[in-house]
Amino acid sequence: MIIDAIGRPVALTAPPKRIISLVPSLTEYLFAIGLGERVIGITEYCVKPADAVAYLPKVRGTKNPDRGLIRDLQPDLVLAAKEENRERDIVALAEAGISVYVTDICSIADALRQLSILANVLEAKTSAATLLADLQKALEQANTARLDHPPLRTLTFIWRDPWMAIGADTYADDLLQLCGAKNVVLHLSGRYPRAPLAEFLQLEPEVILLPNEPYVFTEKDLSAFTPFGNTPAVQAGRVYLCDGELLTWYGPRSAEALRTFANLLLGNAGDGYAKE
Secondary structure, three states: OEEOOOOOEEOOOOOOOOEEEOOHHHHHHHHHOOOHHHEEEEOOOOOOOHHHHOOOOEOOOOOOOOHHHHHHHOOOEEEEEOOOOOHHHHHHHHHOOOOEEEEOOOOHHHHHHHHHHHHHHOOOHHHHHHHHHHHHHHHHHHHHHHOOOOOEEEEEEEEOOOOEEOOOOOHHHHHHHHOOEEEOOOOOOOOOOEOOHHHHHOOOOOEEEEEOOOOOOOHHHHHHHHHHOOOHHHHOOOEEEEOHHHHHOOOOOHHHHHHHHHHHHOOOOOOOEEOO
């Protein structure tokens, strides 16, 4: 019997050959470790790798999967995530006799450990080895690099109207802290605290990150910070647009994310946009 990341038993009598993924980053991971041919269904938000997933059956979104269609596709495993998918959908699928494996990744260490375990469950340990070794190396490099630099007070938004920031116990927060950030909102309640922009900026961030996912921040949003010219980040011109997928998708992007955001936060931001 296999136990998933939230302690649920998952009945698998053989390596799954028909997999439905309800998590965009896990979908990308499956293809990256050579298991794309096993994927028979994905969500509408599973958009990478674009060419490979374009014609796969879509089972609606991460928060409203079409459970009937999932049953009709007859998967031998459904992949889900505690943060992205609803408990009631996971329970309903399990009650319908479908094996559901749930991940719970809130840090780089979680990603490294749980993706390794998942590769073993899928009997893809060998094909996942290079990706996981690269992530381990990038993690070690980030840990070494940040020892020589004081952490930068960092504020990372994920939404506006209302303004929402990345808080504690999240993968993105752990990633950025490993790269030299000191999250200024950790004292606020909730994993994604909400507040007026002025209240957030009273926390005196030295760096502000504006990802393009889930809210699509663009250069037009930079004008919102103009009235706050005395904020250290605004005064120093360290308000950066960045790649939201790189910030929040664990798996094939994690190693590059560590390198990119470490480079950004250590003062080598280049054109000010954290790209893939």
